[in-house]
Amino acid sequence: MKVLKFGGTSVGSAQRMKNVASIIGSSERKIVVLSAMSGTTNALVCIAGCFYRKAPDEANKMISEQEQKYAKEIEVLYRTDLYKERALQLVTEHFNHVWSFSGKPFTVFDEKVILVQGELISTGMMDLYLQEQGIASVLLPALNFMRITADGEPDPVYIREKLVALLDQHPDTSVFITQGFICRNAYGDIDNLQRGGSDYSASLIGAAVDAEEIQIWTDIDGMHNNDPRVVNHTSPVRQLNFEEAAKLAHFGAKILHPCCIRPAKESNIPVRLLNSFEPFAPGTLISNTAEKGRIKAVAAKDDITYIKIKSINQLPSHKFLSHVFDTFAFYKTAVDMVTTSDIGVSVTI
Ligand code: ASP
Ligand code: MG
Numbered sequence: 001m002k003v004l005k006f007g008g009t010s011v012g013s014a015q016r017m018k019n020v021a022s023i024i025g026s027s028e029r030k031i032v033v034l035s036a037m038s039g040t041t042n043a044l045v046c047i048a049g050c051f052y053r054k055a056p057d058e059a060n061k062m063i064s065e066q067e068q069k070y071a072k073e074i075e076v077l078y079r080t081d082l083y084k085e086r087a088l089q090l091v092t093e094h095f096n097h098v099w100s101f102s103g104k105p106f107t108v109f110d111e112k113v114i115l116v117q118g119e120l121i122s123t124g125m126m127d128l129y130l131q132e133q134g135i136a137s138v139l140l141p142a143l144n145f146m147r148i149t150a151d152g153e154p155d156p157v158y159i160r161e162k163l164v165a166l167l168d169q170h171p172d173t174s175v176f177i178t179q180g181f182i183c184r185n186a187y188g189d190i191d192n193l194q195r196g197g198s199d200y201s202a203s204l205i206g207a208a209v210d211a212e213e214i215q216i217w218t219d220i221d222g223m224h225n226n227d228p229r230v231v232n233h234t235s236p237v238r239q240l241n242f243e244e245a246a247k248l249a250h251f252g253a254k255i256l257h258p259c260c261i262r263p264a265k266e267s268n269i270p271v272r273l274l275n276s277f278e279p280f281a282p283g284t285l286i287s288n289t290a291e292k293g294r295i296k297a298v299a300a301k302d303d304i305t306y307i308k309i310k311s312i313n314q315l316p317s318h319k320f321l322s323h324v325f326d327t328f329a330f331y332k333t334a335v336d337m338v339t340t341s342d343i344g345v346s347v348t349i
Contacts, residue, residue, distance in 0.1 A: 002030045003211045005180060005202035008038030009219040010276040011122050014076035017129060023217065023279050024175060026135045031176045031205055034126060035198040036118025037073075040066065041181075047098060048114045051106040059102060063095050070121070077125065083132045090124045113190050116143075119179035119198075127177050137175040140166055145208075146183035146201060148191060152332075154183075154200075156263070160208040167209065178205070199257035203271065207263035214269055216256065217276040222284030223248060223255050227300040237284055237296050244296055245271070245286040251336070252301030261286070304336070310344040317342055 006020050011034055024032055035041075043066055050059035070091045078084045094117045101110050123139060130137040145162035147155045167176070180198025185191040193200045199216055206214035220228070222236035223245065240248070242265035249256040255273060264271045264286070274283040311320040317340075324345055328335055336348045 001209050001211050002028060002213050002215060003033060003202050003206040003209070004030055004215045004217060005033040005198055006035065006217045006276060007198065007219070008035045008040070010217050011035065011126070012038040014073040016276070017073075017077055017126060019276060019279075020217075021126070021129055021133060021135075023276060024130070024135075026175060029174045031140070031178060031209065031211075032126070032137075033178055033180045033198060033202040033205060034119065034122045035180050036122050037070075039069075040118035040121070041115060041195070044098070044114050044118055048106075048111040051101050051110070051114075056102040060099070063099055067091060067095050074125070077129055078132055080132060083128055087125055087128050090128070091121055094121050094124075109189055112192060115192055116179070116182040116190055119182050123177050123179050130175065130177070135175055136173065137177050138170050138173045140176050140178040142179040142182050142201065143184055143190065146193075146204070148183055148185050148193070150186040152185075154193070154204050154263075155186075156204065156207065159204055163205065163208045193259075196257045197259075199260040200263075203260045203263040203269075206269050206271075207267040210267065211269050214264055214271045215274055216260070216271060217274050218255055219275065219277055220255060221275040221278055221281045222273045223253055223286075223297065225297040227252065227298070230300055236282075238282060239289065239291065240284060240286045240296060241288060241290040242271075242286060243290075245284075248297055248299045251299040253297070253299045301336070304348045306346065306348050308344060308346045321345060 004024065009016070010020055011017050024030070043062055047059045047062050050056065050062065071088065074084055074087045074091070078087060098114050098117055101114065119142070127137050127139045140163070145159055145166060147158045149155050170176070180201040181192050183191050183193055202216060203214055205211075222238070223240060224234040225237050226234040228234045242261050245256065246258070246261035246265070249258040249261065261271070268288060271286040272283055273286070275281050309324055315323065321340065325335070333349055339346045
């Protein structure tokens, strides 16, 4: 079993979706994890913002724009009127659901329900497209197996149990489609794995089914040796080990969600970063294989905050440090870099 994850730009238009379908194929057994079409989650965040600000007209305008955008893509994506109608109905239902929050007190729980609609739409549309092409895909609702604990961490035992049970119901199916990013929390409410979390979904799913490989399909040919937004003429790195990839993702390589490596590493499942615009390019393979003594890549991170903390009440330095890091732990804030001295500590977050 392989897991293939396609990000927002890879499913960003009807044409892109068709390309993804041809990459998916119908031979081997696989789970396809999709993000929302690019731009959709950002739009949903803005719509939720309108509901918080009690600006229903603005929300309504944005919803209509989204519906129009989807209607255009549907016209191009499907061949038959039957499937065009079914897809339009799907999109309308989801946006009606979004609109149903207008005119009521709006909470963070409602916002989370709104944020997951993009992935529900993209997977529903892909499932319909594959069916129209004669590929008998099965849609696996991520809300039925992807769960986080009360600490906000994924619950691998639950995920494995539920997902394996769902797969077992379809022994003859080779193509499964599911949503990235979306999950339930420990209380059963709809939640998510944070922005960009579809990669994380893919690796959690890969670990849950003991996949032979996790493929992360994006719009760039693998992990580059430098940040292409800053440096010209960068080139893809063909091979990384899990630790190098995790560090690069943590320190700013945008191609991968920083949490995505851990589940794959723990289960020793290779992760391949591939380009859906150039499906035959080799991309980057992330595995246990280490090549010592070489600098593989440089990553860059924006919006760093530098904090200099001094001990004013002359706490002994060991107590001072534990006090400082307890505070970051309490606010669930990861520290990137640290320097310490007798009188203070400097960190970047
Ligand atoms: N759609 C979500 C986002 O835009 C998740 C993802 O794309 O990975 O953050
Ligand atoms: Mg992403």
